[in-house]
Amino acid sequence: MSLAGKIALVTGASRGIGKAIALQLGAQGAIVVGTATSAGGAEAIGAYLAEAGIQGAGLVLDVCSDESVAAAFERIQADFGAPQILVNNAGITRDNLMMRMKDDEWYGVIDTNLNSLYRVSKAALRGMTKARWGRIISIGSVVGAMGNPGQANYAAAKAGVEGFSRALARELGSRAVTVNTVAPGFIDTDMTRELPDAQKEALLTQIPLGRLGGAEEIAAVVGFLASEQAGYVTGTTIPVNGGMYM
Amino acid sequence: MSTIEERVKKIVAEQLGVKLEEVTNSASFIEDLGADSLDTVELVMALEEEFETEIPDEKAEKITTVQEAIDYVNAHAQ
Numbered sequence: 001m002s003l004a005g006k007i008a009l010v011t012g013a014s015r016g017i018g019k020a021i022a023l024q025l026g027a028q029g030a031i032v033v034g035t036a037t038s039a040g041g042a043e044a045i046g047a048y049l050a051e052a053g054i055q056g057a058g059l060v061l062d063v064c065s066d067e068s069v070a071a072a073f074e075r076i077q078a079d080f081g082a083p084q085i086l087v088n089n090a091g092i093t094r095d096n097l098m099m100r101m102k103d104d105e106w107y108g109v110i111d112t113n114l115n116s117l118y119r120v121s122k123a124a125l126r127g128m129t130k131a132r133w134g135r136i137i138s139i140g141s142v143v144g145a146m147g148n149p150g151q152a153n154y155a156a157a158k159a160g161v162e163g164f165s166r167a168l169a170r171e172l173g174s175r176a177v178t179v180n181t182v183a184p185g186f187i188d189t190d191m192t193r194e195l196p197d198a199q200k201e202a203l204l205t206q207i208p209l210g211r212l213g214g215a216e217e218i219a220a221v222v223g224f225l226a227s228e229q230a231g232y233v234t235g236t237t238i239p240v241n242g243g244m245y246m
Numbered sequence: 247m248s249t250i251e252e253r254v255k256k257i258v259a260e261q262l263g264v265k266l267e268e269v270t271n272s273a274s275f276i277e278d279l280g281a282d283s284l285d286t287v288e289l290v291m292a293l294e295e296e297f298e299t300e301i302p303d304e305k306a307e308k309i310t311t312v313q314e315a316i317d318y319v320n321a322h323a324q
Contacts, residue, residue, distance in 0.1 A: 129288055
């Protein structure tokens with residue numbers, strides 16, 4: 001499933017699932033640009049890519065800023081060329097019960113997890129339609145389909161990711177650009193390590209495979225969707241959740 | 247140096263995947279040259295790049311034939 005010569009952009013690549021995806025696409029031969037919100041994060045990405053012998057770079061990108069997106073694309077274009085693989089991974093959680101939810105918790109999650117897809121995908125489209133080949137893969141969540149108390153903001157954004165992807169898949173099919181969502185269940189990352197132990201125990205009883213997933217298990221599915229072999233898969237959501245929701 | 251008309255026709259032919267001789271001045275992108283809505287958006291973007299100009303949406307909607315594209319470029323290109 002070689003991606004040799006392809007340029008991949010992975011947002012939120014400093015740790016967790018994004019890092020695993022950057023390494024996976026790199027291992028398949030892609031040139032990888034991974035982004036982080038801080039200069040330190042971008043530097044760390046550059047370092048782990050170099051250590052793995054992957055061509056590419058770490059780049060500062062705030063997916064909530066039009067200016068930042070424009071600057072990042074200019075930089076990528078100048079250094080590597082137009083990305084043909086985009087992985088919309090950057091995301092945050094700001095959990096709270098609805099009755100206590102603050103405006104910044106709602107808008108922050110919608111902006112980072114959903115509005116970012118509009119900003120970043122739009123910037124990437126021209127290169128893909130011109131090339132008559134492209135892959136847009138966005139990271140959703142099992143929560144987008146099944147809901148979760150305390151995550152109305154996150155669930156709304158992640159369900160939105162799926163609708164966005166289906167619409168775009170229909171728009172871009174004639175250009176051989178596929179648009180898909182990968183919806184992880186509970187994956188062992190910093191984001192889930194913050195959960196209280198009791199909640200984690202309770203969660204495990206709901207997962208037929210009886211464990212949290214690994215970030216590299218999400219990355220493997222993203223690696224497949226990015227490949228030539230996945231060319232007939234578009235507009236769909238692939239759940240990777242250990243069977244907790246089916 | 248090609249004329250604006252030649253450059254416009256070349257872009258239309260490339261973008262819509264049709265033969266240059268089919269790109270007559272009166273040809274409509276959608277009715278005669280088989281373009282769909284995404285094709286017309288891409289065509290406008292290609293014209294913007296070639297002639298280093300920005301075509302606002304409300305103007306772009308009115309460019310439906312080869313001649314209209316030539317006229318727009320003649321009126322607006324630097």
